[in-house]
Amino acid sequence: MRRKSRGGDAQTLDRDERRATASLAAIFALRMLGLFMILPVFSLHAESLEGVTPMLIGVAIGAYGLTQAVLQIPFGMLSDRFGRKPVITLGLLLFVIGSAVAASSESIHGIILGRALQGSGAIAAAVMALIADLTREERRTQAMATIGMSIGISFAVSLVLGPMLANWIGLSGIFWMTALLASIGIAVLHLLVPTPKTSKFHRESEAVPAQLGAALRNPELLRLDFGIMILHMILTALFVVMPLALRDRAGLASDYHWMLYLGVMLLAFVAMVPFIIIAERKRRMKGIFLGAIAAISVSQFALSWLTSELVAVALLLFLFFTAFNLLEASLPSLVSKISPAASRGSSMGIYSTSQFLGAFLGGVVGGWSYGSYGVETTLMMGGVMALLWLLLASGMEQPRYLSSYLLRVEQLEADQAALLGDRLREVRGVAEASVDGEEGVAYLKVDSVEFDEAELREFSLAEA
Structure with a gap:
């Protein structure tokens, strides 16, 4: 008999998944809000900083991008080894430290250092890996889309909130505010985000x-x-x-x-x-x-x-x-x-x-x-x-108008996984199928117009 995963409906996020998705989306949004709030105000308020030049203003605005680009994949790999929450906590602490360095600086060079430290807390891959640990394969894309939406909303809010705050608390105050937001993120991580029973590598998110x-x-x-x-x-x-x-x-x-x-x-x-x-x-x-x-x-x-x-x-x-x-x-x-x-x-x-x-x-x-x-x-x-x-x-x-779809299946030997992949490709609307027998996951590309999710249920461990 097939077992039903956690007693939830495979068609929707269950209560634990909704909690994990909402809390991790909040962490992502709080961090990105802190990064983006200086965009619409920094050029205006940096003119009084020691050593400022137009070139260094641009470097300060973009400095987070360099460290984030270099470290985001390594942070994801570290989370596989040391755990998701410890690595995300480290990233948010680096963000807090970077924000404090920038808030305390009276020179453009200090702010560049602070912005680089902010970016060094590159938690994106680790957050995606954690949401993968906390959601069923069939609902994972939905959870990740929610986190993506939170980033877009935080960007829009930052363009409005940044100028408002700059007029009240100044550039230094904005950096202190970003430190506070990251600290709230740490609290959300440990108080609201569920701890996964097991963590494993996820090819679709890492x-x-x-x-x-x-x-x-x-x-x-x-x-x-x-x-x-x-x-x-x-x-x-x-x-x-x-x-x-x-x-x-x-x-x-x-x-x-x-x-x-x-x-x-x-x-x-x-x-x-x-x-x-x-x-x-x-x-x-x-x-x-x-x-x-x-x-x-x-x-x-x-x-x-x-x-x-x-x-x-x-x-x-x-x-x-x-x-x-x-x-x-x-x-x-x-x-x-x-x-x-x-x-x-x-x-x-x-x-x-x-x-x-x-x-x-x-x-x-x-x-x-x-x-x-x-x-x-x-x-x-x-x-x-x-x-x-x-x-x-x-x-x-x-x-090709295809969407990614994950299906939890039985753990299989390599030859059995290959045979299952052939069977899955015969299902209407399935264009690609790659089965990792060791993980017990089928990675599919499906045409959303032709695809009928119900036809895959006989292959899935998520169904009773």
């Missing part, structure tokens, strides 16, 4: 060193890695100069910047929804994707010409963030569609590394460009980078 080479040789995945790097280069460079342009060119006092960001982000979130529906349900992903990249380029070039016109700046920021949000949602989906079923974790590890590296490079290049050539050239540079991305992305293959 990088496999032996698979990294293949992911780096896949031209379609490399296009996406390059794309997320360019997107975050443009975003970070934009925030090196845009707060200054709003104040000095468009005449919007810094006290009111939060109002502009609030309106822009709310409208941008609403505006992107129809495009996501068209891309996924109408299967127009490539066209929508290329159109969003083009919109990024247009917004950057137009901003470089119209920085003194407040209404035009607001409309162009709306265009930029609509396209940005759409691309932020589409890129991980494309990585999941393209990567082989059993190596999604490795593909996403490289993708995330590229994202954080882009944030660092955007700060460095944006600061250098602003110091050497001014606001307009920095924005035009973003437009050129988006055009290069558009040229590269135009050669992408039409994506």
Whole structure:
């Protein structure tokens, strides 16, 4: 007789899974909120720091990206060896220390050090591994999507909250606030996040060193890695100069910047929804994707010409963030569609590394460009980078509209696992199937239109 997992319905997250997902999403959101809150205010409030230059302002904004890019995969591997909660706790403590260093610094160099320490607490892979430990295979994608949504929401909130807090408590106060948020994250981790009975390696959420080479040789995945790097280069460079342009060119006092960001982000979130529906349900992903990249380029070039016109700046920021949000949602989906079923974790590890590296490079290049050539050239540079991305992305293959799906099966010998993979590929809507007999997990790629989840139940240990 098949056994039912934890007495829960395999179609939905059970109570423990909802608790784990909500609490880990909160930890992720608290950390990302702390990282992002200085984006819309740092250029404005860094002018009085000792040793400040435009170049170093950009380095300070993007410094977290370098350490996060270097350490996020190793942190995930450390969590396999020493446990999820100890590694996540260490990462959050590093974030607290980095925030305190930045809050206590009166020089730009001290803040750069603090930001680098913030990024060194690279807990993303460890958090994803923990959520994998705490959820059933069939519901894991749903839990991870919830955490992804929390990151997007925290980014939008940070653009509004950062300027509001800066006016009340200053730059130092924001860094102390980020230290407090990370400390709350530690409390949430130990008080609310369940402790898994067992921890094991999860290919769908963690990088496999032996698979990294293949992911780096896949031209379609490399296009996406390059794309997320360019997107975050443009975003970070934009925030090196845009707060200054709003104040000095468009005449919007810094006290009111939060109002502009609030309106822009709310409208941008609403505006992107129809495009996501068209891309996924109408299967127009490539066209929508290329159109969003083009919109990024247009917004950057137009901003470089119209920085003194407040209404035009607001409309162009709306265009930029609509396209940005759409691309932020589409890129991980494309990585999941393209990567082989059993190596999604490795593909996403490289993708995330590229994202954080882009944030660092955007700060460095944006600061250098602003110091050497001014606001307009920095924005035009973003437009050129988006055009290069558009040229590269135009050669992408039409994506297969497949989703990742995990199925818990019996532990099997290698020949039995291969036979089960053949049987699973015969199920309607299953395009790929790779069975790891030792783990007792089948990694599938399925067409959501044709796929009927009920047809897989006879293979699953999650069903009674």
